[in-house]
Amino acid sequence: MQLSEAKILIIDDDVDVLSAAKLLLKRHAKSVDIEKNPQKLPFLVTNGEYNLILLDMNFTRDVNSGREGFHWLDRILDINPKMKVIMITAYGDIEMAIRAIKSGATDFVLKPWENEKLLATISAALLVNNAGGAGIAPEEKTKEETKKAKNNADTIVATSDAMKQVLFTAERVAATDANVIILGENGTGKTQLARHVHQHSQRAEKPFVTVDLGALSESLFESELFGHVKGAFTDAKEDRAGRFEEAKGGTIFLDEIGNLSLPLQAKLLTVIQDRKVTRVGSNKSIALDVRLICATNMNIEKMVQEKTFRQDLLYRINTIELDLPPLRERHEDISALADFYLKQFSKKYNRPVNDISSALIKKMQQYNWPGNIRELQHAIERAVILSQEKTLQPDDLFLKSATGPAATATGFDLENMEKTLIVKAMKRFNGNITDAARELGLSRAALYRRMEKYGL
Template sequence: MDKELGKILIIDDDEDVLLAAKLLLKKHAHEVIIEKNPKKIPFLMNNDTYDVILLDMNFSKDITSGKEGFYWLEQILDIDPSAVVILITAFGDVEMAVKALKVGATDFVLKPWQNEKLLATISTAIKLKKSYTEVDKLKQAKKLLEDDMNQPFKDIIGQSEAMKNVFSIIDKVAKTDANVLILGENGTGKELIARALHQKSSRQENVFVGVDMGAITETLFESELFGHKKGSFTDAKEDRAGRFEVANKGTLFLDEIGNLSLPLQSKLLTVLQRREVTRIGSNKSVPIDIRLICATNMPVHDMVGDNTFRQDLLYRINTVEIRLPALRERLEDIPLLAEHFMKVYCGKYRKQIKKMSAATLKRLQKYSWPGNIRELQHAIERAIIMSEGSTLNPEDFFFLADKTETKNESDDNFNLDEVEKNVIQRAINKHSGNISKAAKELGLTRASLYRRLEKHGL
């Protein structure tokens, strides 16, 4: 018999029953809490968690029907649907036992009980409680793993010096649990780098959990990351483990972390410092063991100077920093990337396109690719869909309008929005994506340039 039966709560209005049960169970349980008044159940359950609850079926106002027991059983399961409840009564019968099990009780014992029978029943219930918890986490982990398996283009492709440097850093840091911050423009493949770090780590057999911080609203931040208890807010219809809990023993990837407001940065920092989370609506902290990887396209070092990003949080998340080059900084990788995407989309759309002409490659390498690899991927997909031949030619990419190729034509463009967009893009290209230098060149503050980048989708 396991001598550590966890934490047990016993509710019965008979003091003799409470004392007898506690005397028996305290030898085998980690902790035994007894309570005469069932009205204290909501308070007890909202302030602590129990591995097993022993609940009397009949209290002083309702001697034999068991109605009070069923009422409090429903209250318990409403607060915690995964609660393991064993009903006890001196007037039990098969009909009442079946009804109790249908309502949600785990088991049913009669008073006076046999000690060995009661211990065996509680031991079985403890194992069931653990299985409930594991099933909850496994269901969410399974969904995330399935999503992970469906992610396209897992391989990181590149032979340029810039990418060789990235690969070298990955090899050095992957086996450690060091926090990593990945910096790079939109579309450069930051998530692929995060997944590569996970696959090469000692946590590779466990789940990789990715969270787009830019897509989480302020109101849902804590629920998504830390989890919630049923009823803790309007839409909380069931208990839910947050991303930190689901990622336990694995890797948690927080993308677009630079978009977090200062209040949310503070909440995140607290969790990272304490290495534990508390679900909304609960007072119980859950320890977490994760490998943290963050990414952003924002200049977080400059943002620290502007007091829009916490310096202590930056120290916490960037033990090692990886800067991903923009595609315009690794143009020699375009033939490899183009060949890869051609194979993928020819297979997807059942096209018999065999190659890409030299002139086409030359055109692709002349283009500045403001959308980086993601833009290249979409350009090749579109070209393959529209092409009717066996070779991709320059005219298949007619939709690429490189600002550097058409800057003379732009002189005739009097649309202020287009002119502003073109000038900003040229400044960004000139300074290789350095926002501070581009802003200075344009005579803008960094904040003003960020607003314009957002406005034009750059």
């Protein structure tokens, strides 16, 4: 859809922002409505037939936490999952804006905005998901997209000899029904490898059921894995199959098996040995036909020596052992992984980022990657969202550093990020304050204050 055909709604508690946005957009859009009170959003979204909503992330009562912005984003998408929503945010709230995009927002704009950039952002948002798919029914298209997304999520990128050897062994084992245990640090891709084994097995068309044992409490373990019958306990309102039954004919993947207590290990061992389960509250056994794959990031042999993991259980689950190397030991894969995630996230977030500079690749290969592939994935995702260029540069990636504040695999140090972006902008415009401030969406005075704050 073109901007000239669009009906736009702007929600912000700042009257000046509403007035400025409407004054600009009414010259370009079909219609523009403004509203100060977000409580009116459900009625407006239901009855207004809008093509796009500009939504503030913070309202008067919320100050600057962003909670209300996320709340209203959820409400909008509950009413109309296809609604294009662009979040309006202050410069220091970029991390929240990234979270908003992951929660379903189409894009974000920084205030004070540059008019041309705001128009370009809105125009790009209106084009998202409006092309392609001819001849495919909506339901079929959804299934097709879901399948592609799932395949992307489970793709294993392997160019290093270490990973090629792991995959060679995994694919040979896949043809059998042998139990497999996958060892490796957090973030090395144990779930992806387990699914890879399943997809190359004779059970590939049957279910692949994942259970995070580390997240299961002692009280829920039996009910979750083995099922229960109606009335077995207070909340048992009906019969329920456990995860082993759900995996019938397919594969069950027990992640973080090293977290199980000794009593739970004994119960699991009985099921594996007998190849049958008994639902909680029942005396009837149910035969099992499943392939078992387990995984842990712990040193399970050491746990056996320390008697915190049963040796007889280990014998049962590790007919074949697959050991995933950490990313620091497979640097040859870093460039291919980065390119894979760049393509994935550029498409997901509709960003025109299509290349990674050789300088950034070198920086990535020199980094230790304590969070492994998961850290690399998150780093590329954030870089794609924040980058203003078509090629990612070293300054676009925020990595842990021994010389300063760090971005972890779960979030940014915002002050360090802000300082880095200011330095990058000043370099790009050769120290020109006016141009750098315009690029950052700041006033000259605001940029001067930040430069003084960071000693730049």
